[in-house]
Amino acid sequence: MTDAVISTASEEEVRSGALGRRLREFNYGFVGEYPEMQPVRLNAKDAQGRLMGGLRGFVFLEWLRIDVLFVEEEARGTGLGRRLLAEAEARGKALGAGNAALETFEWQARGFYLKQGYEEFARIDNYARGNYLAYMKKKL
Known part of the structure; x- marks a missing residue:
């Protein structure tokens, strides 16, 4: 089909989820039926209720994917x-994840993740102004 017109998807089209269902x-047909993505969302607050850190991720196809882990300075x-990551990993395992994966820039927390048992398996050099982006994974 070479005469297809490409356009920006409308909000209604995005909300419908039709494209994701098709995929x-x-x-x-290749991996059998699997559940939709399961979110893992954690917050850490101090005694006054102030957000001190948190984690956002999801479990999909037996992998826990960490999107954001942040702790106030x-x-x-x-x-x-470490506690946020351990809790996310425990929740991921409960949702069927056998592995975890994440990305981190060199100025962020690569050393922290190495201490938590993650290994770097790939890197994109010069991803952001001369800095690399590390891809890391861990067996849960």
């Missing part, structure tokens, strides 16, 4: 990041 149906070094 899932195609994928089922004043709480770094207290174990909060």
Whole structure:
């Protein structure tokens, strides 16, 4: 079909989820039916209710994917990041994940993730102004 017109998807088209359903149906022919993405969303607050850190991720196809892990500077070094990551991994396992994956820039937390048992398996050099982006994974 060479006469297809490409345009911006409308909000209604995006909300309908039709494109994702079509892809899932195609994928089922290769890996069998699987559940939709399961979110993992954690917040860490101090005694006054102030957000000190959090994690956002999801489980999909037996992988926990960490999108965001952030800890306020004043709480770094207290174990909060380790606790957030451990809780996400436990929830991921409960949702059927056997592995975890994430990306981190070289100025972020590569050393922290290495200490938590993650290994770097790929890197894109000069991803952001001369800095690399590391791809990391861990067996849960």
